[in-house]
Amino acid sequence: MRGRFGGLLVAATALAVVFTLPAAAATRADTATAITVAGVKPAWSPNGSLIAFADLAGPPTSRSWRIYVVAANGSGRRQVVDIGRDAPQSVSWSPDGARLAYDAFSASDQATMVFTVAAAGGQPTRVTPGWAPTWGPGNRLMFVARSPEFSDTRLYLVNADGTGREEFQPCAEAEIGGCFDGHPDWSPNGARITYDTIRGTLSTIWTMDANGANLRQVTPFFPAGANPRWSQDAGQIVYVQYGTQGSSIGDIAIMNADGSGNRIVVKDGEFPDISPDGSTIVFARTGSLYLVNTDGSNLREITTSPAAELPPVTTPVRRCLVPKLAGKTVAVARTALRKANCKTGKVTRVKSRKVRSGRVISSKPKAGTRRPNGAAVALVVSRGPR
Secondary structure, three states: OOOOOOOOOHHHHHHHHHHHOOOOEEEOOOOOEEEEOEOEEEEEOOOOOEEEEEEEEOOHHHOEEEEEEEEOOOOOOEEEEEEEOOOOOOEEEOOOOOEEEEEEEEOOOOEEEEEEEEOOOOOOEEEEEOEEEEEOHHHEEEEEEEOOOOOOEEEEEEEOOOOOOEEOOOOOOHHHOOOEEEEEEEOOOOOEEEEEEEEOOEEEEEEEEOOOOOOEEOOOOOOEEEEEEEOOOOOEEEEEEEOOOOOOOOEEEEEEOOOOOOEEEEOOOEEEEEOOOOOEEEEEEOOEEEEEEOOOOOOEEOEEOHHHOOOOOOOOOOEEEOOOOOOOEHHHHHHHHHHOOOEEEEEEEEOOOOOOOOEEEEEEOOOOOEEEOOOEEEEEEEOOOO
16 A cells, blocks of 8 residues: 655665566475465565565566455465556555455556456556545545645545545645655555655655544654555554665564554565564565564564466456447547557547537447457547538
8 A cells, every 4th residue: 555656765775776677486395395475565465374565577578567365374365356567556446355356557648557356366447636545434435645735745545446536635745845645555454554754755654533633653764664554443554664765675563553662673674564463574675575573573484385386367358349439529539448458549529510519420430339448439529510
């Protein structure tokens, strides 16, 4: 449940390190070859049995980012969805564990969008422009987006079906240079929200109630803190602490929800999340996933045997299904075509006494026709009787 663009975030620099280093190999005691589970942005499922994460895969000439899930013991790694050219800023489970939310670059929108997909795999659902989604109560998502009025990033809310998008609350930090908020995380009990705020190259962590009340800064700007996530009972927060100004490599730390009891659990790590039972932290280090007990003991890589691998879940091939466009405005028709995996082709305007000016008369191909993904659909549009 984290992330934002550009050079605002200390952790963004760390991505360059994490994404380029190769994963190490590991060998199990029974001499069977085991493979390190590579990836970033891990997230525990609500029941603690699975971990979702992102990884770069595919042939060298056409690599892409994919979302995977793996059992907490390293078995059964499987692909959920191929998301394309960019790593997601976060991966988040729905409260019932049935779906995953993530962000990905959308070529049709030429923007980063929030998506959801069934955890078992399938066709993704496009939700809204933005990034770093976190799933909360009432089937609502909190995410980060650029403010249309200001040059900063803020927290927004949206229903999982894409309706009801709204800014979460007025910018609480406007008097000190605007909001540069990110990495939101909704507590599992739905009562609290945590996020980080960037100032230059430093970051601090804040908490508040789900209605925006009791806003509180719980870490100083130095050492910087980022990527916060709640424990199951919202009593603790695990996060990344950067002890050197401008450092791109952080340490995994944990604290009480009020900021007290702050301590480093393990050195050198990114993107932490704490298990629902509160005993184990999963995090990324040099491109591999690790587990560590919350007291700092039993640090280990997550490994999986090739024999235990499950076949990847394949995403259905998208096709353009031409929607019914007659009578719609050109703007509405364009939106309908985009949602139907088509694109707007040549627009011809002709005289018409029967169809209002600016409305679609017909399309080619006609409604109901199936074409390859991204196929162009030509429109004939009325320009009125004159």
